[in-house]
Amino acid sequence: MDTKLFENPIFRAYIFYGCLLTLKTIGMVFLIAKYRFKKQIFISPEDTKMFLVKENATVTYDDPDIERCRRAHLNDLENIPFFMFVSFFYVLTDPNPIIAINLFRIYTTVRFIYTFVYAVIVVPQPARSISWTIGFWITMYITISTAIHFW
Amino acid sequence: MDTKLFENPIFRAYIFYGCLLTLKTIGMVFLIAKYRFKKQIFISPEDTKMFLVKENATVTYDDPDIERCRRAHLNDLENIPFFMFVSFFYVLTDPNPIIAINLFRIYTTVRFIYTFVYAVIVVPQPARSISWTIGFWITMYITISTAIHFW
Amino acid sequence: MDTKLFENPIFRAYIFYGCLLTLKTIGMVFLIAKYRFKKQIFISPEDTKMFLVKENATVTYDDPDIERCRRAHLNDLENIPFFMFVSFFYVLTDPNPIIAINLFRIYTTVRFIYTFVYAVIVVPQPARSISWTIGFWITMYITISTAIHFW
Numbered sequence: 415m416d417t418k419l420f421e422n423p424i425f426r427a428y429i430f431y432g433c434l435l436t437l438k439t440i441g442m443v444f445l446i447a448k449y450r451f452k453k454q455i456f457i458s459p460e461d462t463k464m465f466l467v468k469e470n471a472t473v474t475y476d477d478p479d480i481e482r483c484r485r486a487h488l489n490d491l492e493n494i495p496f497f498m499f500v501s502f503f504y505v506l507t508d509p510n511p512i513i514a515i516n517l518f519r520i521y522t523t524v525r526f527i528y529t530f531v532y533a534v535i536v537v538p539q540p541a542r543s544i545s546w547t548i549g550f551w552i553t554m555y556i557t558i559s560t561a562i563h564f565w
Numbered sequence: 566m567d568t569k570l571f572e573n574p575i576f577r578a579y580i581f582y583g584c585l586l587t588l589k590t591i592g593m594v595f596l597i598a599k600y601r602f603k604k605q606i607f608i609s610p611e612d613t614k615m616f617l618v619k620e621n622a623t624v625t626y627d628d629p630d631i632e633r634c635r636r637a638h639l640n641d642l643e644n645i646p647f648f649m650f651v652s653f654f655y656v657l658t659d660p661n662p663i664i665a666i667n668l669f670r671i672y673t674t675v676r677f678i679y680t681f682v683y684a685v686i687v688v689p690q691p692a693r694s695i696s697w698t699i700g701f702w703i704t705m706y707i708t709i710s711t712a713i714h715f716w
Numbered sequence: 717m718d719t720k721l722f723e724n725p726i727f728r729a730y731i732f733y734g735c736l737l738t739l740k741t742i743g744m745v746f747l748i749a750k751y752r753f754k755k756q757i758f759i760s761p762e763d764t765k766m767f768l769v770k771e772n773a774t775v776t777y778d779d780p781d782i783e784r785c786r787r788a789h790l791n792d793l794e795n796i797p798f799f800m801f802v803s804f805f806y807v808l809t810d811p812n813p814i815i816a817i818n819l820f821r822i823y824t825t826v827r828f829i830y831t832f833v834y835a836v837i838v839v840p841q842p843a844r845s846i847s848w849t850i851g852f853w854i855t856m857y858i859t860i861s862t863a864i865h866f867w
Contacts, residue, residue: 420808426866429805433863436798440855443794457787458834459780464841478610485608487794492594492638495646495797496587503580506571532609539615553591561584564577629761636759643745643789646797647738654731657722683760690766704742712735715728 424505424514431518432498438526439494442487445533449480486533490525493549497521500557507563517552524548575656575665582669583649589677590645593638596684600631637684641676644700648672651708658714668703675699726807726816733820734800740828741796744789747835751781788835792827795851799823802859809865819854826850 419425449455454471456462462471475481501518528545531537570576600606605622607613613622626632652669679696682688721727751757756773758764764773777783803820830847833839 429866430863432805433802433859433866436802436859437856437863440795440798440852440859443852458784458844460838460841460844464845482609491642491793491797493591495642495801496591498801499646499649500584500587503583536611539611542609542611543615550591550594554588557584557587557591561581561588564580564584633760642793644742646793647742650797650800651735651738654734687762690762693760693762694766701742701745705739708735708738708742712732712739715731715735 422505424509424511427515427518428501428505431522432501434522435494435498435525438529439487439490442483442490442529442533446480446483446487449477449483453477453480455480482536483533486529489528489532489546493546493553494525497549497553497556500553500560503564504556504560507560509559517556521549521552524552573656575660575662578666578669579652579656582673583652585673586645586649586676589680590638590641593634593641593680593684597631597634597638600628600634604628604631606631633687634684637680640679640683640697644697644704645676648700648704648707651704651711654715655707655711658711660710668707672700672703675703724807726811726813729817729820730803730807733824734803736824737796737800737827740831741789741792744785744792744831744835748782748785748789751779751785755779755782757782784838785835788831791830791834791848795848795855796827799851799855799858802855802862805866806858806862809862811861819858823851823854826854 450457451466454468455474455477456464456467456471457473459473461467462473504514524545528542528549531541531545601608602617605619606625606628607615607618607622608624610624612618613624655665675696679693679700682692682696752759753768756770757776757779758766758769758773759775761775763769764775806816826847830844830851833843833847
């Protein structure tokens with residue numbers, strides 16, 4: 415890519431927040447693993463015979479804490495890759511830098527809040543709904559702006 | 566990116582259809598929410614104490630309509646991000662524009678059909694199999710062409 | 717994109733291994749379909765009335781072989797798209813070619829091993845843990861390097 419794109423603050427912000435979102439999403443595994451080892455509940459039969467796993471280890475798919483983390487993780491997969499995809503092309507539409515960079519910032523913030531209120535400390539609704547909805551409409555705005563630009 | 570890529574009709578079509586696929590996939594939530602509110606069946610316990618949710622709201626994971634939509638959504642996640650990834654690099658292999666643009670168009674069409682016959686109005690098989698298979702082989706063709714080009 | 721990027725061996729390796737990972741992930745369907753037809757266990761009621769499906773076909777979500785393949789597939793979705801996203805921008809940070817190309821090579825290899833030991837022939841743990849962990853830390857390294865570069 416040419417040097418101009420590299421010096422573009424929108425492009426740099428896009429990559430930086432995309433990396434933060436990636437760390438957050440793949441980091442869900444630490445939260446899930448913490449519960450799995452604490453509760454000795456694993457995902458596959460061979461895991462119960464692993465090093466450091468106790469004899470009472472079981473395989474179940476109905477533990478409320480573990481399934482809650484897995485639902486939060488699945489919601490990330492439903493939303494974040496699509497946000498990152500459309501945002502890349504949104505950067506190429508030469509948007510207003512203040513709007514664009516703040517959209518990336520707000521999106522990243524609400525996705526961190528979403529995970530926190532869903533899977534770390536369960537905060538009553540509508541905490542999760544609001545954080546999800548803000549992220550959803552940011553993605554919608556970015557997608558529609560980009561689609562119109564490249565029509 | 567340089568101006569030439571921007572004026573490339575294959576690249577523009579790629580972005581446009583990628584945005585349509587993104588809207589379709591993230592839009593699955595409207596279909597699922599419609600059923601959740603109509604049937605008062607939610608995904609997490611705290612949702613049953615939300616504003617606008619009735620007292621008889623429950624949490625179950627076996628409602629046929631809701632699970633059907635979720636399966637259709639999961640199938641999108643299994644296919645569309647990979648299609649969008651390889652198609653980006655396929656554009657860079659300088660393919661025949663008529664073939665490339667029509668592959669994007671057909672792929673987008675069959676994924677909309679897939680969702681429709683799976684989750685909107687249940688059409689007997691092989692409607693879903695055929696729409697899925699066309700999309701699958703388009704992705705295979707694009708991936709293999711691109712892999713050979715960049716070997 | 718300019719010609720320089722096209723001739724960049726890191727970029728070419730990135731695309732090539734990304735295509736291999738895409739083929740592997742979307743190819744999971746063959747493994748799952750093999751079990752579905754062999755065991756006559758399908759995902760949706762309309763599938764049991766399909767051409768080539770026997771009369772004793774059922775819909776269940778607890779077959780150990782099928783669910784094992786679906787877990788392996790879901791793990792791909794949790795990891796591979798994020799790896800491919802951050803690796804693209806990692807290529808743009810102008811990394812050491814020997815390190816970068818080998819990271820892509822090792823990542824691809826361990827993801828193939830992961831699928832093999834999880835879903836093709838069940839190898840006792842820690843085979844799956846080790847292959848997953850190597851891939852996870854490669855993604856972490858790439859993501860953190862890239863985030864620091866574009867801060």
